[in-house]
Amino acid sequence: MKTPLAAVTDLKVHFPIKKGILARTVGHVYAVDGISFDIMPGETLGIVGESGCGKTTAGMAMVQLTPITSGSVQWKGTDMAAMNRAGVRALRRQMQLIFQDPYSSLNPRMTVHQILSDPMDVHDMFTGRQRKARIDFLLDTVGLSPGQAELYPHEFSGGQRQRIGIARALALDPTLIIGDEPVSALDVSIQAQIINLLKRLKRDFNLSLIIISHDLAVVEYICDRIIVMYLGKIVEAADYASLYKDPKHPYTRTLMSAIPVPDPEHRTRRIILKGDVPTPINPPGGCRFHTRCPDRMDICDKQEPVMQRFGDRHTAACHLYTKKDAPPLSINPN
């Protein structure tokens, strides 16, 4: 079996809520509450869910940008918690981020050349004469012209700015790029350009990608494998085709049916959920989805469902399948 590029095991990230002048901890936000997944070299993994489900926190915890409460993140078999600062720093070179908002993630006072040079200065790469060639190459790769290197971010459109963000992520020849809602702020015609660009870069540079998004349709286009999260937990994980053809968890089914389809002849009856996503400060007991689930049973608010395996790479945690012959899994859904 191949070694995964990164393996997340029973990851928990809880943020304390402090109140009063003594800043006593009065509770916790259970942002990520025990998730496990792997990403293989060259694989694109999608993490999908609604706001507050912990998808961004999960991504940030992987690059150590947020402290981990418990669990582990392993990079090519080595636990990141056991690495020293220099080790983590070297590792960050291999993991790069793309953000949602191309307006606020680029420094308005820096030219494109400076923006792209910054990470290379920090890691002492592509110095001297190689620098200009590298920057020209990066701009060309993301579909901008080398002549635009001396311009400032405000001189570009939203889609072009996202291209600059992608060029910056590519600057250090990373192994893994994590994109946090990389296309959500863009217009549809531009969104398609960026989605195609990401797919092409992944092929050309043999990158691994993690795409964090609220949009199942976008994720289906880019990703090989998809994880669906709800309130800090993984409810379902599968290859994209298997997830689309045979969604197991009622939440996955609801999410799919909630997406408006651009075809007026298929105004399907959708599953309308009651209420909003509950707060991760005090998540419901048992299955976390039971307060809104259309298929709720008696057991659902009493006992938390365990991950079960359906076929080779498809897992879901739901009591609907508890009595079936599928053997329960211990920890790792992959």
Place this chain on the structure above:
Amino acid sequence: MDGVSFDLTPGKVTGIVGESGCGKSVTALSVMGLVPTPPGRVVDGKILFHQRNLLDLNIRELRRIRGAGIAMIFQEPMTSLNPVYTIGNQISEMFRLHKGYSKKQALDAAVDMLERVQIPSPHKRVHEYPHQLSGGMRQRAMIAMAMSCDPEILIADEPTTALDVTVQAQILDLMHRLKDEFSTAIQLITHDLGVIAEMADQVVVMYAGQVVEQAGTLELFKHTLHPYTRGLLASIPVLGHRTLGMDEDLTEIKGMIPSLYDLPAGCRFSNRCPQVMDTCRTHLPELTDQGSGHQVRCWLHSKGTPP
């Protein structure tokens, strides 16, 4: 925005779709008489509401129509609700201003409205402030406020863009029911063709300040004429299409939306159009009728020869 015409019919949804900067929101604001002047100005045209031209009315007459005759909801309910007043206070203001209710009557009416937009425990919620409500709940409160005086036209500017998909489904469902219940004409402004397909009876497609195509929803999606509309439809990732092998890569529209300060000389879409001809670069096509109410602004479909 430049030469935009459309009708709103009671109980029907007119969708206005386009990308950022195409002028769809300005269209809504001008109906409400809310275009900031200066710098903006309605240079020409008419907005007829029951045969009266709204552009001829003075500010007092217009105020009577805003809210009572035409109401509006916005994309981000947090910024359009006043944070220092309770929800109840803001909804009952509508009843007191437009219907002359007493404080008590108005508050009761506000509770009633919150119930109609399906906010749970409305008696409690009516005394809460906007920050105490969730995003979906705030949008419901906005809709309650907009619908409180039984308006004939509801203008919804990206009403579900800031919401999660499951909440978006709830809000669209609610708007559908309210439209039938109050037989309100809805002008739905969105960038999401999925939402349009789901909700609209009539669609207006805008590009760089102009209407490029306009038709009944079914007609528009089945017989798409304008290359821009076609490109837009092809560039949306549709759930299941990749799995079903319908397209591995998305079709993209090359280039970017032109700045309104620096428009191409002829057709505004000419610099991105895959079917561009010589005429397109020099002459702007008119919006022409293709039969059964389908209008398109494109030289490919213009009868007669271009100059």
